Amino acid sequence: MPLHRIFHPPGAFSVADKTSLSERITKIYTNVGLPAFYVVILFIPIEKDSFFVGGQSTDKLIRIVIQHLARQLPDDQRKTEFSEKYEEAIAPFIKDKGYDWEVHVEEVPPEMWRENGLIPPIKFPEIEKEWARLNKPIPY
């Protein structure tokens, strides 16, 4: 469900960094009961001469695009809380290392979302719990 595309300078993250960062991001969602496997994070390296900010080539920016499907946050307060939690999760690997960063979240309607061909049980909390417990999609 949440899809995180992290566009980064090729040398920004070690494999250990990517693993820790992914764990920290995943936890934001599992803490509120979502199945861990919903959280997909793609690290996409962009060479300096293909990464432009303000018309200038850079290797100092991390640009993160997030898409939410399983939950639409209902009001500004909840949206702000999400952003705050997210900033906290990523800080050790981005802010604390001196990078600039930009993040935005898109909320995508879930009608044409499928996991292994199955309609995710967003309207069936008991089934969603089962998916979370097994950490995989199962027919229902």
Add this chain to the structure above:
Amino acid sequence: MPLHRIFHPPGAFSVADKTSLSERITKIYTNVGLPAFYVVILFIPIEKDSFFVGGQSTDKLIRIVIQHLARQLPDDQRKTEFSEKYEEAIAPFIKDKGYDWEVHVEEVPPEMWRENGLIPPIKFPEIEKEWARLNKPIPY
């Protein structure tokens, strides 16, 4: 119009697989009269140590992001039908090969969409047919 980004483990598809898969996806749209050239499919390989699901590195997931511009599906039934057709189109190259997969479709308003600088004739069925027949955008 439809833009399909297929994020995949580097070894998941041969060139023949990508070609067949693209043909099958394209056919979903040409079958309802859309010009073939509207359908753009990008295969984007993601290395295992940059592809995380549930906080763990993976080479077993295909993640597909689809954007629709020329048509907004008007109701849940039509959306479900699209998802079913899509699942059928991709199954031989994904499900049948043992991968996990996740798909979602976004419907993007078409006001700032251009093909070779031209406004696509979504309100002019006769012209759209001509674009489909010629398989390229022509001024009108």
Add this chain to the structure above:
Amino acid sequence: MPLHRIFHPPGAFSVADKTSLSERITKIYTNVGLPAFYVVILFIPIEKDSFFVGGQSTDKLIRIVIQHLARQLPDDQRKTEFSEKYEEAIAPFIKDKGYDWEVHVEEVPPEMWRENGLIPPIKFPEIEKEWARLNKPIPY
């Protein structure tokens, strides 16, 4: 804010091309007062055998996906004007070189957008001017 993903055949642009193209795109936004650093442009090369149009492999198409956050264009006229300015900005490096191209713009609600962890001052024109003058986000 504006995020431009330019999917292109690997040989389409020299570094000088990418720089000039980025400068021309950035100018569209700085001309209306936005901070230059808001404009992020990613050039993402796609190999011919991973780039499909109408079911066929291609090295002749440039596919551009734009996301706007800081401003939602309020009516069709303004949207059309944006598209016209954009087409003009990119023409020397795409149309004039014989490529086909397709562009679309998405308008993303800005509630969960952050720059270096800060809420961009879209409701505070004086602060936005200061960000533009300094060309970086500062706390306010």
